[in-house]
Amino acid sequence: MSVTVRDVAQAAGVSQATAARALGGYGYASREARDRVAEAAGRLGYTPNVVARALVSRATVTVGLVVGDIENPFFARAARGLSDVLDAAGYTVLLANADEDPQRERQALRALRARQVDGLVIVPAPGTRRADMEGAGVPVVQLDRAVRGFAGDAVMVENAAGAATAVRHLAGLGHTCIGIVSDSPEISSSRERIAGYRRGLREAGLEPDERLVSLGGSTLEDGYAAAAALLTVPERPSAVFTANNFMTHGMLLAARDAGLRIPHDLALVGFDDLDWTEIVDPPLTVVSQPVGELGRTAGELLLRRIGGDDAPPRRLRLPAQLIVRGSCGARP
Amino acid sequence: MSVTVRDVAQAAGVSQATAARALGGYGYASREARDRVAEAAGRLGYTPNVVARALVSRATVTVGLVVGDIENPFFARAARGLSDVLDAAGYTVLLANADEDPQRERQALRALRARQVDGLVIVPAPGTRRADMEGAGVPVVQLDRAVRGFAGDAVMVENAAGAATAVRHLAGLGHTCIGIVSDSPEISSSRERIAGYRRGLREAGLEPDERLVSLGGSTLEDGYAAAAALLTVPERPSAVFTANNFMTHGMLLAARDAGLRIPHDLALVGFDDLDWTEIVDPPLTVVSQPVGELGRTAGELLLRRIGGDDAPPRRLRLPAQLIVRGSCGARP
DNA sequence: CTGAAAGCGCTAACAT
DNA sequence: ATGTTAGCGCTTTCAG
Numbered sequence: 044m045s046v047t048v049r050d051v052a053q054a055a056g057v058s059q060a061t062a063a064r065a066l067g068g069y070g071y072a073s074r075e076a077r078d079r080v081a082e083a084a085g086r087l088g089y090t091p092n093v094v095a096r097a098l099v100s101r102a103t104v105t106v107g108l109v110v111g112d113i114e115n116p117f118f119a120r121a122a123r124g125l126s127d128v129l130d131a132a133g134y135t136v137l138l139a140n141a142d143e144d145p146q147r148e149r150q151a152l153r154a155l156r157a158r159q160v161d162g163l164v165i166v167p168a169p170g171t172r173r174a175d176m177e178g179a180g181v182p183v184v185q186l187d188r189a190v191r192g193f194a195g196d197a198v199m200v201e202n203a204a205g206a207a208t209a210v211r212h213l214a215g216l217g218h219t220c221i222g223i224v225s226d227s228p229e230i231s232s233s234r235e236r237i238a239g240y241r242r243g244l245r246e247a248g249l250e251p252d253e254r255l256v257s258l259g260g261s262t263l264e265d266g267y268a269a270a271a272a273l274l275t276v277p278e279r280p281s282a283v284f285t286a287n288n289f290m291t292h293g294m295l296l297a298a299r300d301a302g303l304r305i306p307h308d309l310a311l312v313g314f315d316d317l318d319w320t321e322i323v324d325p326p327l328t329v330v331s332q333p334v335g336e337l338g339r340t341a342g343e344l345l346l347r348r349i350g351g352d353d354a355p356p357r358r359l360r361l362p363a364q365l366i367v368r369g370s371c372g373a374r375p
Numbered sequence: 376m377s378v379t380v381r382d383v384a385q386a387a388g389v390s391q392a393t394a395a396r397a398l399g400g401y402g403y404a405s406r407e408a409r410d411r412v413a414e415a416a417g418r419l420g421y422t423p424n425v426v427a428r429a430l431v432s433r434a435t436v437t438v439g440l441v442v443g444d445i446e447n448p449f450f451a452r453a454a455r456g457l458s459d460v461l462d463a464a465g466y467t468v469l470l471a472n473a474d475e476d477p478q479r480e481r482q483a484l485r486a487l488r489a490r491q492v493d494g495l496v497i498v499p500a501p502g503t504r505r506a507d508m509e510g511a512g513v514p515v516v517q518l519d520r521a522v523r524g525f526a527g528d529a530v531m532v533e534n535a536a537g538a539a540t541a542v543r544h545l546a547g548l549g550h551t552c553i554g555i556v557s558d559s560p561e562i563s564s565s566r567e568r569i570a571g572y573r574r575g576l577r578e579a580g581l582e583p584d585e586r587l588v589s590l591g592g593s594t595l596e597d598g599y600a601a602a603a604a605l606l607t608v609p610e611r612p613s614a615v616f617t618a619n620n621f622m623t624h625g626m627l628l629a630a631r632d633a634g635l636r637i638p639h640d641l642a643l644v645g646f647d648d649l650d651w652t653e654i655v656d657p658p659l660t661v662v663s664q665p666v667g668e669l670g671r672t673a674g675e676l677l678l679r680r681i682g683g684d685d686a687p688p689r690r691l692r693l694p695a696q697l698i699v700r701g702s703c704g705a706r707p
Numbered sequence: 708c709t710g711a712a713a714g715c716g717c718t719a720a721c722a723t
Numbered sequence: 724a725t726g727t728t729a730g731c732g733c734t735t736t737c738a739g
Contacts, residue, residue, distance in 0.1 A: 377716090379716060379717085380716070380717065380718095381716080381717095391716095391717085392718080392719090395716095395717065395718065395719095396718090399717090399718080401718085402718095402719090423716095423717085424715095424716055424717070426715095426716080426717090427715070427716035427717040427718090428716080428717055428718075429717090430715090430716080430717070430718090431716085431717055431718045431719075432717080432718060432719090
């Protein structure tokens with residue numbers, strides 16, 4: 044079915060090598076040969092076989108992306124940003140969902156490696172070890188989180204600063220009992236947000252209280268459970284910081300089920316902005332992160348590495364920004 | 376860097392062919408050879424090279440997915456369903472965003488074909504022609520929409536029935552002036568929903584009125600514009616059906632900007648359910664579609680085709696279901 | 708500038 | 724059951 048370089052060469056009356064050079068745009072080829080080959084290729088409907096090319100040139104022009112779950116809007120937006128940059132450079136992305144599970148992640152990495160991807164962008168699952176990251180054999184850039192002890196490239200957000208800002212905002216509104224709901228501190232971004240929360244508290248002259256820290260898993264259900272748990276502690280917080288979008292969503296559900304009105308009974312600021320944060324009532328005050336930019340930056344960095352850049356590992360931090368809307372009430 | 380079959384064969388003291396057979400699990404290999412090869416492979420850290428394998432076996436174990444935009448939760452959920460089914464069968468998905476643009480779609484298809492994907496799942500862009508679909512050289516299954524005149528597999532939703540149900544629900548509540556906002560009728564699913572809207576109207580004994588049909592593009596901005604336009608017609612509708620999630624979102628924004636309260640001033644039912652439809656106030660009444668199932672079904676169908684099934688093209692229709700929440704008010 | 712020849716890592720016939 | 728021999732479609736020396 045497929046038209047090969049050989050077919051094109053034959054039709055153009057040149058050697059296969061010449062046809063390949065003309066088609067691939069590398070090496071020498073006379074103006075005339077170039078034209079004849081192009082004509083023949085067009086007429087025959089030649090499509091290069093990237094697989095065959097990859098076998099010899101050792102470049103598949105394909106990059107692997109491992110995320111927790113592409114259904115999570117955070118990952119979807121990052122994937123889009125990444126894909127935009129890579130597409131523009133002629134690369135295509137192989138997608139894998141790891142479900143925040145190191146084992147599935149290992150499987151995914153194996154599958155992607157077997158397909159000889161030229162590079163990898165990975166959002167490491169909680170529990171992923173340094174050894175899982177090493178020996179990939181291709182450039183790897185971590186997105187949103189970094190694996191402990193693994194000195195590799197990473198593009199992340201200013202998590203601690205963003206969280207601290209959120210907490211100071213709450214404290215500035217007069218809240219003294221501020222809780223947090225987060226997923227596992229095994230996830231570096233979450234760990235940093237939790238640390239930022241504590242720092243923000245201290246900066247506001249407040250004493251961190253472990254009973255106000257509710258940690259759980261990464262799903263919406265987990266977020267709901269952790270949020271609900273936080274709402275039942277004896278001295279219920281008057282304000283809460285939720286460390287990611289599922290936690291924010293879970294908190295909204297839990298507050299509703301507990302009959303708590305936002306911001307009247309409970310002030311809320313969430314980490315990560317989403318499409319719907321503006322249309323809920325009240326609109327949510329959030330720490331917004333440049334998610335698409337995160338993906339684009341990771342793509343650019345990866346492309347540079349694939350291109351041979353072997354400078355020391357880079358840790359990039361993109362800024363997070365507090366967007367004040369209505370979920371914390373008005374300043375008195 | 377990479378360990379080859381040859382290396383493993385050598386280490387195990389067998390021929391390359393035997394090692395390949397043992398590794399690949401095809402053809403004959405004695406118990407002993409199998410063990411020796413497995414041991415050597417494990418010791419050396421052998422990883423199969425799918426690219427090389429593909430060149431000869433003509434199977435990349437990779438499937439291409441072309442969607443409008445992976446950031447759209449509808450596509451993301453479908454992608455996840457597809458990926459689940461394919462992963463389980465050892466396939467990996469190559470992702471491409473076409474931005475609802477036939478030209479970008481063609482580019483994407485070219486890139487995927489060049490990578491020798493074993494099959495393609497595609498959500499055709501508005502304006503995609505039959506010729507763009509044909510001659511893919513590999514099995515193709517259309518998702519959510521079907522290209523006019525192209526007799527290929529497609530997995531879709533009962534769009535017309537779903538839309539008609541939505542409209543009858545509105546009519547049953549006493550509304551007589553019911554509008555619709557949709558994206559391009561060039562998209563088959565939208566065309567069907569528009570047709571279903573008209574049918575629902577007639578079934579309720581109402582007369583379709585073209586001034587109440589507001590059509591636009593596929594983005595949230597387009598949805599907002601089309602929604603805003605509908606709200607300014609002389610005889611403003613008291614109820615509206617929005618044909619997809621961006622249109623629903625746009626309508627919510629437009630209604631808010633126009634100072635209209637839902638459901639008091641305007642009743643709303645949207646097509647497609649989303650995470651946030653339950654947490655907005657009022658919670659949205661929607662026609663829910665089995666999005667993940669759409670992706671899974673497409674995956675299963677594609678796998679069967681890749682496996683050699685050459686039965687006539689199949690058009691699968693998955694049911695849509697009205698979920699009554701609060702955006703249409705209570706029945707009097 | 709062009710052609711001939713070798714080979715990427717693997718599988719598929721075909722012998723044995 | 725195992726080894727030998729040919730390629731898959733392409734790029735890449737190396738001569739000319």
